[in-house]
Amino acid sequence: NAGVTQTPKFQVLKTGQSMTLQCAQDMNHEYMSWYRQDPGMGLRLIHYSVGAGITDQGEVPNGYNVSRSTTEDFPLRLLSAAPSQTSVYFCASSSSGGRGGTDTQYFGPGTRLTVL
Amino acid sequence: SQQGEEDPQALSIQEGENATMNCSYKTSINNLQWYRQNSGRGLVHLILIRSNEREKHSGRLRVTLDTSKKSSSLLITASRAADTASYFCATGRTPLVFGKGTRLSVIA
Numbered sequence: 001n002a003g004v005t006q007t008p009k010f011q012v013l014k015t016g017q018s019m020t021l022q023c024a025q026d027m028n029h030e031y032m033s034w035y036r037q038d039p040g041m042g043l044r045l046i047h048y049s050v051g052a053g054i055t056d057q058g059e060v061p062n063g064y065n066v067s068r069s070t071t072e073d074f075p076l077r078l079l080s081a082a083p084s085q086t087s088v089y090f091c092a093s094s095s096s097g098g099r100g101g102t103d104t105q106y107f108g109p110g111t112r113l114t115v116l
Numbered sequence: 117s118q119q120g121e122e123d124p125q126a127l128s129i130q131e132g133e134n135a136t137m138n139c140s141y142k143t144s145i146n147n148l149q150w151y152r153q154n155s156g157r158g159l160v161h162l163i164l165i166r167s168n169e170r171e172k173h174s175g176r177l178r179v180t181l182d183t184s185k186k187s188s189s190l191l192i193t194a195s196r197a198a199d200t201a202s203y204f205c206a207t208g209r210t211p212l213v214f215g216k217g218t219r220l221s222v223i224a
Contacts, residue, residue, distance in 0.1 A: 092159075
């Protein structure tokens with residue numbers, strides 16, 4: 001299994017440009033999440049999904065869109081990039097595990113985004 | 117989901133020493149997890165302890181849980197330079213919410 005994969009690894013954008021960060025998992029996990037990590041801020045939840053066709057907002061959703069058309073993929077879209085979105089973005093997935101599930105999350109390697 | 121708060125924010129020790137970091141939380145839990153993040157990488161799950169457990173071991177890791185104090189501790193024994201990383205706790209169900217973590221530096 002490849003686990004959780006993210007592309008690209010690095011990206012530089014100009015203010016106002018749009019782009020999509022890709023995330024895919026091959027573990028048949030129901031849950032997928034997007035986090036951003038800034039220095040000294042820990043990880044902050046952007047959006048998450050509990051299954052195909054179901055998404056919800058996290059702590060910092062503004063400026064980002066998500067969709068979940070398949071179990072495997074959970075892309076994150078920046079509609080109009082701003083310098084405040086310069087960050088490292090992590091995608092994670094987990095299984096609900098049924099009753100007594102552990103909810104252990106598996107993380108991708110991250111995408112380092114710079115917005116000029 | 118609820119957020120765990122790690123303490124201290126940063127910890128620097130010599131190789132071979134033990135490292136202890138703590139996590140506090142606010143409401144009742146079913147389980148608590150610890151994760152490690154090496155610089156620039158994604159988080160990696162280390163260990164999970166359930167609410168009915170008081171202590172759990174995994175290799176050089178020992179986790180304790182005190183539900184009456186709503187706190188957990190992670191002990192790394194005989195630390196190595198490779199243990200240098202940030203450590204995070206998380207409670208609750210998906211989506212997990214993470215605190216700012218403890219930055220551990222192990223000096224060779």
